Amino acid sequence: MTNPTHDSLSSDPQSSAKQTPWWNRPVTGENGLLGELLQKNEKTEVPESAISLRSLQLMDLRVFAKTAEAIDSQKFGNEDFLAFVKIKYLLNKGMGEYAGIEESLRLLQLAIQAKDSFIAIAQTEIRYRGYKQQELYSFVDELLKNQTDNRSFQEQVQAKANSILTQVKTDEGQKAITAYAKHMDRISQNNLGLKLLSLFKASNLADYSVLRTVADVIRNIEIKHLHDAKTLLNIVSQNYHAFEKLQNIIQLPKNCDPVQTFAVMIQFISLSHQHEISYLKFDELMRVLRKWYQNYQVILQIYQEYPASQYKLPKEFSEPIPGESLYLKYQKWLTDKKTGMVYMDLT
Helix, strand or coil, X not given: CCCHHHHHHHHCHXXXXXXXXXXXXXXXXXXXXXXXXXHHCCCEECCHHHHHHHHHHHHHHHHHHHHHHHHCCHHHHCHHHHHXXXXXXXXXXXXXXXXXXXXXXXXHHHHHHCHHHHHHHHHHHXXXXXXXXXXXXXXXXXXXXXXXXXXXXXXXXXXXXXXXHCCCCCHHHXXXXXXXXXXXXXXXXXXXXXXXXXXXXXXXXXXXXXXXXXXXXXXXXXXXXXXXXXXXXXXXXXXXXXXXXXXXXXXXXXXXXHHHHHHHHHHHHHHHHHHHHHHHHHHHHHHHHXXXXXHHHHHHHXXXXXXXXXXXXXXXXXXXXXXXXXXXXXXXXXXXXXXCCECCCCC
């Protein structure tokens, strides 16, 4: 009679060897322990589809990386510039101490930019009190109460000024009306300017020179590079007589600390004057990096799906990713160490 166990073992030498106790098996050779161990640890090849997808993503990524590196500038590493970028981000997101103040800030910026026109309008209304001049001033006041469109406002003011000009006999009076209409036109170049003009008129502010005082404060901050929070709080406190008069005009939120809020606003305005042009280039860099980041995410996903611990990676998988060092540099510079917040939105 045939022994079935013997036959089955004899017909499969490998099975027979594997069932042999390990201490009786050879280390090397066809059925050795080393060969079995290597077979178990052999890594899988990365699928060709994943390799092709990575190559495809790299084609676009290289183009974006090259463009980003060409835009990059040493100016972007300046401490004041990075502070400006962070504030700009928080303002756009309405976060922290910058929540709810964006329009007030824009009104304050516009008031300072147009300070000469506001002062000229106030001085004209005080100095030239002829019947026809007062008719124009009253016309403007009534127009501002109901006007919401800056174009219509500009056209009506100019038409009224033209009609009055023909009735004013003195050369000085005519020049005053012409200049008044010009300043009105300059301030109301957009609807925000028209709103600011309405707020100034409604405030009955007697002395528009406070705008010059605030502008001088900001200019002094820029010249001396006084941008730290404590210094700015002291500056606002020392000049609060001027800032306080603007509080209602720029519609500062009722629940805010006015000294603190004015301090962060003048910090932004002073930094803006110094870095706004550089920021336009930086914003261009961020737009390119956003496009780069889309390809970058796909490549990272491939790397996560096929880790080196489980897959035999092609040599090119270990090569640096173009543009990654630039991305990591700004991620580091624009990350708050305390909160971990990253002031660059690439999503």
